[in-house]
Amino acid sequence: MATTTNPFEPPRTTDLDATSGDVPGRVSPAALRELEDAAPWVRRLVRLSALVIVLSVASVGIDLARRFRITTTTAAVVANIVVSILFLRILRWYEGASTRLQRGDASALRAVVDAQASYFKLAGVVVTLATGLFAVYLAYGVATGRWLSWMHS
């Protein structure tokens, strides 16, 4: 730090001096390492999610072959499969970007952030839809006396 002879200059401390870490948009080495460390977990999650989707499809196929009718459970599993495929597409994108980041390609950071935004946007939409549907189902059950009847007594 440069010294000064001005007695009226305020004291300069490390805390008061601006550091590069205080700039929004700067991704520190530690933050980059966190993204790189997530890469193997995203890879495992992609593979396992694909396995769960395949197993779920097999389960629905066996169920339909036996009963020849679509139950509420079957419909829920099919909806779950569709939502899982949507998440899987984004996760594969995330996996590719985080793997490139792990190999030292800093330009992959943009793709990682893009994938994060898409993932959380989809999560927000799916959670909102699911909660809305469940709230309607529950409200209908309460109105018909099927659910929460003990609350009225």
Next chain:
Amino acid sequence: MDALVTSPDSGAAVESAPRSAELDGRDLDRLRAAGAGARLAVGVGSVGLGLLALQWLDVGLKNPYAFGLFTVTTILSGAASFIASLAAIVLFWAFGRNVSAHFASGDRALERAFRHLRSYFVLWTCLAVVSALMILVELWRAL
């Protein structure tokens, strides 16, 4: 954009030395969108899980034996999903909060946000293992 800030004098130095990167305006907007999505999922998801807990409480109070109609795998799978969803809500909340903090205070918060996201991926991988096992057991029974 080349984010390497270390001197490329030697290959070993580039490999081991810390590096940082910059997000431009568009990337920052996407990061903001990620934080907003996470906060939306947390707010609505908390309500959803609360309603689900209320329904299970209702079944438990009115007819505890109704749970006996479900198979062990269904109950285990449901319980695992419920617990994992609760943990995911906490991690999403921490991610969203730290993304917001990044824009207010700096990049330490971004490191924490990415750490919570990594924890979420670990958690969801574990849930995927449990789900795969439960479906396999159900398939084994069905065949």
